Amino acid sequence: MTVFADSFFMKQLLLMGSATTKGTGSPGGALDKTVVYEVYCSRWLVLSVCCFLALSNAMQWISFSSLPDEVQMYYRGTPANGSIDVALITNQIFQFVAFLTGFGGMYITDNMGIKIAGLLGTTLNFVGATLRMIASVPNIESHLTREILLHTGSFIAASAQAFFLVLPSKIAECWFPAEQRAIANVLSFIANPAGVALGTIVPSILFKEYTNLHSRHWIFFFFTLGMECLALLPFILALFVRSKLPPTPASASSAAHHNDIGFIKSILQCVLNVQFFIQMTLFAFAFSLLWSLMIFLDGPLKDQGYDLAGYPTAVCAIIGTLTSLLAGHIADKTRKFKEIIRVCTVGFSLSMISLRFFLNYANDSKLHPVVIYILCGCLGAFSIPQFPIGVELGVETTFPVLEATSSGILVIFGSLFMFIIPFVQTYADSLRLFYTKSWKFAIDVTCFFSVISVILSLFFLRPRYRRLELENATSPVPEEQEPMKRDKSSDIEMH
Structure with a gap:
């Protein structure tokens, strides 16, 4: 598989030479003009659709994470009493x-284009x-009807992740x-933690005065109505996206990005790449350990006398949003991805x-609460x-594997870990090992996973930047030259 990937990469390098030049041939057969x-x-409209989605x-x-008791009583009518709330x-x-x-989201995005993926994601x-709002009437x-409608709406809304998580x-x-x-x-990607911040701050403020909610109260309806209005915005924006691709490629790799090996082989090429598998594990730990901890942390904080509602999660999301902007700027200027x-x-x-x-x-x-906020921000x-x-x-x-495929695999693996880690934490909490307060062992397990990610990144992360190698092989582009238009041979036209 490695030999195959390298030979395919060299093929792309040759294609790049022809795809990034334009003009009449010289006596030696070389082209004398660079595109x-x-x-x-x-492009900012297209990006806005993904961000707001x-x-x-x-x-x-x-x-609902910061309102477990209120949600339980409003939608089920009885306390959890040991059952899954x-x-x-x-x-x-x-x-x-x-x-x-x-x-499915990976395949549709790579084969039908950004416009279709955006429309499907915003619609779902x-x-x-809308269904979640109806469930709160x-x-x-x-x-039972309320809970069924709530989970059905959640299932449909969750299906949108298949698109916006691979679109960036x-x-x-x-x-x-x-x-x-x-x-x-x-x-x-920072739109996601921004949504997390809103999703924890807004209910903490909105429900602060409602300690004894009854099943006929309208507060849940107004809360979910607000979320429906927010979901309407990217749906409207997606209707104004007129083309699946820009008329002229934005970069050399975009112009000559061919992938003739097919969807299944692309997936295999990714997962059998040792360096990419390491990156899958690191991405999954980063994604799952943070958010599962933020959900789990409410119990230990209350046990230790902290009444912070969902604010630690909000602080975590806001600070992470700011540092992501800084990291993105540094990555664009230095290309030091693995160092970051x-x-x-x-x-x-x-x-x-x-x-x-x-x-x-x-x-x-x-x-003490200040220290908690600082550590959650970190x-x-x-x-x-x-x-x-x-x-x-x-x-x-993984270049030249198409972007939605490689990023989709990372996201799917991260979602799988995010599904499993909360159960691992709950199970570790139930074991009641070593400590009188069992949550300590559950957080110890989370710390152990974080140490594994450090070992993987420091000693085993040695990626090759294939796309940059391809682009660095091209000639500088004079500003006065004519822009290159897409041709039918480019598979960026979605086959």
Whole structure:
């Protein structure tokens, strides 16, 4: 498989030579003119569709996590009493469905184009939000009907992940120049933590005055109505995207990006690539350890006397959003993808271990909540940048495999871990080993996984930047040259 990948890569290098030149031939057969690549303002509209879709969907995913008791009583009518509560089921639906539908999203995005994928993703997100809103209408007296409608809407909305989670790298490759690809990826991916921040801050404020909700109260309806209105925005924006690709390629790799090996072989080429498999594991740990911990952390904080609602998660998401912008800028300027990943894994692990030790102390000082916020901010600062930078690194490692395929595999693997890790934490909590407070062992397990990610990144992450090698092999482009138009031979035309 490695020999095959290298030979295919060399084929792309030869294609690049012909795809990036234009003009009359010289006596020696060489071309004397170099093409110019072009970007369009409409790329920001395409990117906005993906960003608002990710923000809206993330808010729907996390919105009930800080209200487990209220959600339980409103939609089921009885306390959990040891059973899996409604809020956890809603959260886990998103992880399970992302894994279930991910391959379909990869195939559609790479073969039918960005426009179709955007329309499908925004439609599913809006329909799901609408059903969730209907489920919260107080006039529905049957709690069973409410819960069924809620989970059905969550399932449909979760299906949108199959598209927006693989779109960032595709949009960055097709619409953005090489020096803006990382920041385009970052802007798409930070919309997700921005949605998480909204999904934790808004309910914490909105439900603060409602301690005893009854099944006929309208507050849940207004809350879900707001999320439906937010889901409507990317759906409307998607209707204004007129073309699946820009008329002129934005970069050399976009112009000559051929992939003739097929969808299944592309997947095999990715998963059998040792370096990409390491990146899959790092991405999965970064994605799952952070958000599963934020969901799990509410119990230990309350046990130690902290009443912080969903604010630690919001702080984590906001700080992570800011550091992702910084990481994207650094990656665009330096191309030091693996170095950024290494710094992030070490920083996340140190923050995780520090939080674990600090939680040994009860909340008996005004400074203690401040320290919790700082440590949660550090967790977000070092974890969230790994999402966009990891996807960009995955595209580099597996090039010329199409972007939605490589990034889709990363996301699917991350969603699988995100589905499993909460159960691992719950099981570790139930074992009651070593400590009088069993949650300590559960967080110890999370720290152990973070240390594994450090070992993998420092000693085993040695990727090859195939796409950059291809682009660096091309000649500089004079500004006065005529832009190159796409031809039918480019598989960027979606076959």
